[in-house]
Amino acid sequence: MTETQTDTYPFSLDVRPVGDAAGPFQWTIRKHGKLHQRSDRKHPTEAKARSHGEAEIERLIRDRGR
Template sequence: MTEAVPHPYSIEVSPLMKPAGHFGWAMRKHGKLTERSDRPHVSEQKAHESALAAMERDLNPAAALRRR
């Protein structure tokens, strides 16, 4: 995970108990939980990429509106 996460955000990627071998993520802003993954990801890298996309949506709410 070489991509820098800007302050005040932090991303935690962790293995899931079920399904085994999958990963989930949690995004925090100023230490408080902002969002967490709602689906398992097949690799740690995929989970991190998904968390970065969620962070981008949080940083730019107008971009999230255009997706709909």
């Protein structure tokens, strides 16, 4: 439902419900606005989906420096 704009450039995180607004949530990571990765499972809350998506972005940024 919301997009995170932080110091994670060029990545952005989008968290949306699956189906109706009260259902489980999934995250999508975009790199320069294009789809880069999406969650492979549904998360019970928006907060959990956001937490997992942010952790994945941190991993991508950390691995990019190698």
